[in-house]
Amino acid sequence: MSAGSEIGYIGHFRRLWLYAFVLLALLFLVVPIAIVIPMSFSDSRFLDFPPQSWSLRWYRQYLTSPEWIQATWVSLRMALMACLIATPLGVLAAYAINSRYSSALRRIHVILLLPLMVPHIIIAIGLFFLLARLNLVTSLTALIAANAMMTLPFVITTTLAGLRNFDMSQEMVARSLGYNRFWAFMLVTLPQIKGSVMAGALFSFIMSLDEVIVALFISGGTNTTLTKIMFTALRDEIDPTIAAISSILIALSLFAGLLAAIASRGR
Structure with a gap:
């Protein structure tokens, strides 16, 4: 040394x-x-730690409840569609910002990151009044659009990280050989930043699935999300089924985080 x-x-x-x-x-x-x-895994009628006896009672309660299962499917459909919308839009925005970081794009970049900066309760109130005028409150379309907007910054941030570690001259070489910008990006750039894009998509999906504040304002009826029902159940009574659902969501979040970490390392 x-x-x-x-x-x-x-x-x-x-x-x-x-x-x-x-x-x-x-x-x-x-x-x-x-x-x-x-x-x-407690057999108690109330939340109990440490459990006095062990049981799968609350997992069975969740899997056999039509209300919980319907809300789960709503949340999964909403999260998947929001992810499918936010991912390509986020990739396009990140590519534009990375290509030429002018003062105009700098302002646009800040605007696109606003959902991370503004408290979700403010966003929820604004969305509620906007969607009420459009008669879209409690619709699945409103939930998808809202969550796509709120998770867009995650895709932009992870994709930008990948692009800034990528040599853009490789894409320029492909364009000089006859490819247009679209095909040069699809065949040269995207395969090399796919890990960052996949990580952003996974973050978008899991954040949409876990979102509760906006759902409290704009979901309802047959389009009530799982997180809204969980919040309502906590407010009205302490239902141990929530602990079982929370455990499943924790496992899903950890799995998605692991996939995102693996994808990021492979970019």
Whole structure:
């Protein structure tokens, strides 16, 4: 080890406080989530931790309830359609922003990221009054459009990260050989940033599936989302079925996050 590197090196013992802080932060984030999983296997009529007895009662309750299952299908359809809309739009926006980051595109970039900056309650109120004028409140179309808009920034951000690690001269070479911009992008650029695009699509899907604030305002009737019913059930009574559903959503989110991480590494 050189003298310069010895001066800059900090031993593990001197960094114990940092390791302890990181461990405490991880525990603070993970423990409240981990507690939900054993609670979902309790046989008690109320949320109970630690469980006094173990059972799959609440998973059966969820899988045999028409109301819960219908809401689940609504949420899955909505999340999938929002993902299919947000992903190509986000890729197009990221490509335009990366190609020429002018002052006009800089302003557009900020506007496209507003759903990440503005509190969701403000967005929900605005969407409610807009959709009420269009007679679209409680429609599946409104839910899909709203969630596509709110998850668009995730696709833009991940795709931009991929494009900024990609040598755009490769696309220019393809265009110089006779391909137009569309085919040069599809055959040269997209295959090399597909990991970033897939990660953005997965984030879009899982964020749409988990969204609750906007759903409280604009979903209803046969188009009530799973998260809205969960919130209503918590408000009216503490139903342990929510713990079972939450455990399933946690597992799905972790799986999607793992896929996104694998996709990002493969970009």
